[in-house]
Amino acid sequence: MNAETGKYIMITGVLILVIGAVIYFFHDKLHWIGRLPGDIRVERENFRFYFPITTMILLGLLASLVIRIFRKY
Template identity: 60%
Template sequence: MTPQTGKMVIVVGLLIALAGIVIYFFHDKLHWIGRLPGDIRVERENFRFYFPLTTMIIFSVIITIIIRLINRLW
């Protein structure tokens, strides 16, 4: 292991802690997550299917931007 690996683990841990804090304090304002246009939701009597397609794409773009910013800083 190198010191670079240790730095990356610390940064990832801080990002996870920050996400947890945001969700804990602002959960009532984040109700739109998972209910965006393009998210697939099928509800029947005895069947429920949910596939958050648009939400996953947006999260993927945000995570990619964060990772690229972190890599540029190092």
């Protein structure tokens, strides 16, 4: 390991902390996450299937944007 690895680990930790704080303080305003159009939800009497495809696409795009910004600076 080198100093660059330590820097990435610290940045990841800060991002996790910020995401956790946002979820903790704004959980009542984030109820739309996972209920977007395109998310697949099947609920039956004894069966539940949930596949949040639209949510995962948006989170993937957001993660790509964040990674691109960090690599630029």
